[in-house]
Amino acid sequence: xxxxxGLIGRWLIDLVTGWGMEPEAALxxxxxxxxxxxxxxxxLACFFLIVAERKILGRFQDRYGPNRVGxxxxxxxxxxxxxxxxxxxxxxxxxxxxVYWLAPLLVVMSVVGIWAVVPFAPGFRGTDLNVGVLYIVSxxxxxxxxxxxxxxxxxxxxxxxxxxxxxxxxxxxEIPMVLTLLIxxxxxxxxxxxxxxxxxxxxxxxxxxxxxxxxxxxSSVAENGRAPFDLMEGESEIVxxxxxxxxxxxxxxxxxxxxxxxxxVGVLFSTLFLGGWRGPGAETYPxxxxxxxxxxxxxxWFVTVWVRASFPRVRIDQLLALNWKFLTPLAxxxxxxxxxxxxxxxxxxxxxxxxxxxxxxxxxLGMFAVLGAYGRSVRKREDSLRGNAAALPARSAR
Amino acid sequence: xxVLQIVFLVTGLVTLLAGVMVVASPKLVHAxxxxxxxxxxxxxxxxxxxxxxxxxxxxxxxxxxxxILVIFAVMxxxxxxxxxxxxxxxxxxxxxxxxxxxxxxxxxxxxxxPAFGATEAALPAADxxxxxxxxxxxxxxxxxxxxxxxxxxxxxxxxAMAVARPxxxxxxxxx
Amino acid sequence: MIPLSWYLILSAxxxxxxxxxxxxxxxxxxxxxxxELMLNAVNLNLVAFWRYLTPGMIGGQVFTLIVFAVAASExxxxxxxxxxxxxxxxxxxxxxxxxxxx
Numbered sequence: 064x065x066x067x068x069g070l071i072g073r074w075l076i077d078l079v080t081g082w083g084m085e086p087e088a089a090l091x092x093x094x095x096x097x098x099x100x101x102x103x104x105x106x107l108a109c110f111f112l113i114v115a116e117r118k119i120l121g122r123f124q125d126r127y128g129p130n131r132v133g134x135x136x137x138x139x140x141x142x143x144x145x146x147x148x149x150x151x152x153x154x155x156x157x158x159x160x161x162v163y164w165l166a167p168l169l170v171v172m173s174v175v176g177i178w179a180v181v182p183f184a185p186g187f188r189g190t191d192l193n194v195g196v197l198y199i200v201s202x203x204x205x206x207x208x209x210x211x212x213x214x215x216x217x218x219x220x221x222x223x224x225x226x227x228x229x230x231x232x233x234x235x236x237e238i239p240m241v242l243t244l245l246i247x248x249x250x251x252x253x254x255x256x257x258x259x260x261x262x263x264x265x266x267x268x269x270x271x272x273x274x275x276x277x278x279x280x281x282s283s284v285a286e287n288g289r290a291p292f293d294l295m296e297g298e299s300e301i302v303x304x305x306x307x308x309x310x311x312x313x314x315x316x317x318x319x320x321x322x323x324x325x326x327x328v329g330v331l332f333s334t335l336f337l338g339g340w341r342g343p344g345a346e347t348y349p350x351x352x353x354x355x356x357x358x359x360x361x362x363x364w365f366v367t368v369w370v371r372a373s374f375p376r377v378r379i380d381q382l383l384a385l386n387w388k389f390l391t392p393l394a395x396x397x398x399x400x401x402x403x404x405x406x407x408x409x410x411x412x413x414x415x416x417x418x419x420x421x422x423x424x425x426x427x428l429g430m431f432a433v434l435g436a437y438g439r440s441v442r443k444r445e446d447s448l449r450g451n452a453a454a455l456p457a458r459s460a461r
Numbered sequence: 462x463x464v465l466q467i468v469f470l471v472t473g474l475v476t477l478l479a480g481v482m483v484v485a486s487p488k489l490v491h492a493x494x495x496x497x498x499x500x501x502x503x504x505x506x507x508x509x510x511x512x513x514x515x516x517x518x519x520x521x522x523x524x525x526x527x528x529i530l531v532i533f534a535v536m537x538x539x540x541x542x543x544x545x546x547x548x549x550x551x552x553x554x555x556x557x558x559x560x561x562x563x564x565x566x567x568x569x570x571x572x573x574x575p576a577f578g579a580t581e582a583a584l585p586a587a588d589x590x591x592x593x594x595x596x597x598x599x600x601x602x603x604x605x606x607x608x609x610x611x612x613x614x615x616x617x618x619x620x621a622m623a624v625a626r627p628x629x630x631x632x633x634x635x636x
Numbered sequence: 637m638i639p640l641s642w643y644l645i646l647s648a649x650x651x652x653x654x655x656x657x658x659x660x661x662x663x664x665x666x667x668x669x670x671x672e673l674m675l676n677a678v679n680l681n682l683v684a685f686w687r688y689l690t691p692g693m694i695g696g697q698v699f700t701l702i703v704f705a706v707a708a709s710e711x712x713x714x715x716x717x718x719x720x721x722x723x724x725x726x727x728x729x730x731x732x733x734x735x736x737x738x
Contacts, residue, residue, distance in 0.1 A: 087464055162494065193590055197517040204525025208497065211532055215490065223536070230529065237525075254590070469638050473646045480650055480673050484657030489666060496669050499650075503676045506646075509638075510687040515700055519679075522704050527672065527711045534665050534715040538722040546729065549660045556659035564652040571644045576689055579640045585692045592694045593701075603698045610705040617709030625716035627723070 068187040068349065101189065102175045109319050110140040112326055116368050123372035150311035155218055158308070162216035167309065167316035169209030174324045176202040181330055182257045184340050184352035195256035196244050199331065200237065203286060206320075207233045210295075213317075214305035225304030228379055229288070229295040235386045236285040236292075239278050242394035246275040246401055247335045260339035269336040271419045274427055275397050276336040278390055283328040284367055285386070288321060291374035292382060329364035330356075337363070393430060400426055469509055476502030487548050489539075493532045500524050514590050643684035650677035664718050664728045668711065675707045 072093070079089040114129060114137060121128025129136035154163075177199050179189035192198050207230055214226020248254050250271055251262035259268075269276045288295040295304055306317045333339060337359045340352035377385070400422050408418035479499035486492040500523045507516035550556070571577060585592075596602045650673060657670025679700050686696025722728050 091464055159488075159490070162490070192513060193588060194514050194517050197514070197521065201517045201520035201525060204521055204529075207525065207529060211529060212494070215532075215536060227533075230533075234526075234529065463637075466638055469642065473642070477646070477649055477653065480653040483669055483673060484653055484660065484666075489663055492666060492669060496672065499673065500676060503650075503680055506643075506680060507683055510643075510683050511691075512683050512687065512697060512700075515679075515683060515697060515704075518701070518704060522708055523672070523676070527708060530711060530715050531665060531669060531672075534668075534718055537719055538665065538728045546662070548662060548666065550662055550731075553660040556656050559659065560652040560656040563655055564648055567648040567651070568645070571641075571648065574644075577641050577644070579688050580637050581688055582691050589691070589694060589697065593697050596694045596698060597701075603695070606698065606702050610702050614705055614709050617713050621712045621716035624713065624720050 068184065097189070098179070101178055105175060105178060105323060106171075106319060108326075109322050110144070111137070112364075113140045113143075113322050114138075116322070116325075119365070119368050120372050123369070144315065147312055147315040152309075152311035152313055155308045157218040159216040159218075162212045163308075164313075166209045166213035166216065167313050167320070169212065170206050171316050171320040171323075173202050173204075173206030173209065174320050174327055176205070177327050177331070180256050181334055182260050182339055183356055184349040185346055187349060187353070188257060191255060191257045193253065193255045193258075196248055196254045196259070196335075199256075200241050200244065203233075203237065203240075206324075210305050213309065217305070217308035219308055222305050222307045225295070225307070229305055231379075232288070232292065232295060232382060233286060235383055236282045236390075239386065239390040239394040240282040240286060242391070242398050243275045243279040243282070244335070245398050246272045246279075249401055249405055256334060259335060260341065263338040263341055266416060267336065267338040267341075271416055272336070272397075272401065272423065273420075274393075274423045274430075275401070276332070278394050278397065279336070280328075280332055280363075280366075282386075282390060283331065284370065285382070287324045287328055287367075289325055289367060290371040291377050294376055294379060294382065325367055326360065326364050328367060329360040329362075332363045333359035389434075393426075396426060397423075465509065469506070472502050472505045472509070476506070485549075489535045489548070490532065493528065493535055496531065497524055497528045500528060511584060511589075514593065640684060640688040643680065643688075647677040647681040647684065650674075650680065662729050662731060664721075664730050664733070665715070667730060668714050668718070672707065672711065675703060679703055 075093055075096075076086070076089055079092065080086055084092070117139065118128035118130075118136065127136075129139040132138045132142045180192050180195040180198055182188040210229050210233070211226050214222045214224075214229070217223070247259050247268050250268055251259040253259065253262075285292040306314055309317065333356070339359075340356040342351065342355035345352035345355055401419065404418050404422045405415070408415040476499050479495045479502060482495040483492045483499060486495060500519065504516045504519040504524075507513075507519060597607045598604055654670045654673030654677060657673060658667050659670075661667050661670060682696055682700045682703070686693075686700075690696065718728055721733060725733060727733065
């Protein structure tokens, strides 16, 4: 009862070495097997995630969502998948074949690879890298590469333009994401994801760094390419962007990669800021830790779906202005402030937490003051451009 | 043959083959993609050498930034979607000869090292990552190169933006 | 166990492949790719020496980090220059960028 996952692992190793393999090769084989099982379970979980998202979006929009296939429409994605497999993959002429076929693989690989360092339960994780946080960033960079490859190899100018815009968005939003990833690293004293979860024993990091958590969530949603930042495949604008020329299962891989990434954003946020598998009784019963882990991830994922249903899409210039003029300076100031406060209030415990919260509150107030002043100056300029002095009473009634 | 030796041989072979494809491939975008394979191979070799931090920095900086920049540059500097003209100099055989001579010279040099056949020394007990971090901000150790490198990056950032900016005609009109 | 000689020979080979790329390619971006290969070979050499001879001294990894920073800045400025040249002369073939030849 204490450690079911360790038990299964040891039983498997004993089984394989009983068949005559050396322990080192057996361990390697089991690692490959574990990775394959994890990837398969994730991609199968997408079946239910996608239909759950569609139903939630439907409820937000005051309709039912898919409810024909199976009880409450649960098997809708299975039906979609069967349709996608049956479709002919129309391969356009003049494409660059190896690059064309490799691109969806890289995009899915970049998402599944993140799960290698995430701790599901105490003692149950893929691997314990001491640079886990940076590994997550690096794997995300490979997804960017897959998108360029997809856009370029399609022999289609719109796909190329869509890929350029997508890469501009992804590369830009990596910066606030990496900067705010430094905050849990600083608070835990280590870059390893397992160590960060261990360090949240008494307090979840979202209580010590709410502003950093918010910036991380925004930039992760932008990295994923979900609304309101979904002009990577703005269905109404550039006709699906970089994956125009992909049909059937090749498109299905991009689709699955995007939805799995949305759930992965929830997993990462809950691991880094909400304590991962931590909860009452999780140390003694690892299965309870697994339950907490998925519950927290699903809550954050629900918040991203909520955001998707609530905000309209932003334009590319608004997107880049948001990143370079707002999120990046804010993230830089957060990092500097947290480092200073962390050193000044050096002893752990409530005084450090209060100092960090005070610093965050001061920063948030300063941010709103700056944003308010900027908004007022923009509005004044627009009013003076319109030359409409009679707009003043109407403005105060807004 | 231990597992690690097999991994090293496979990775080394992949890296070298990808490197050959980088310098020999007629299509430049393919050469850029082979460069990415080669860089990933070097990252795996860093992991074999217990330098995990350098391996992930290699992936983030080289593959995630420099390689994407190279691919963009290749795509933006062509008149049509395909390459035009010969991709290698007519005297490429001379380049091959000089590369081979250079390799022979390097081989002669490194075989004379006393540490040539050395096996791995024991890793220190403490994690090298913390040591790396503290050494970069310690005044008595590597603070100066760290600061100089950051100034260099700032200069490169400003310089690249200034150089790649399109020539603006209305210097006096706009803000 | 993997002797140090394997890493040294590998990095020497990679370096020479990069040298061939720099000398034989006509396209300026292709030359830059050869330079990146050479820098990677140097990094590999540095880290191998750090691991095998002095794993207690962190200077090997620091040197490699500085080489990363230098390579990144050189690639950025180099590619910006190449794109700027392409805008003016519509070519990136190294032989044709010869305005300053005597």
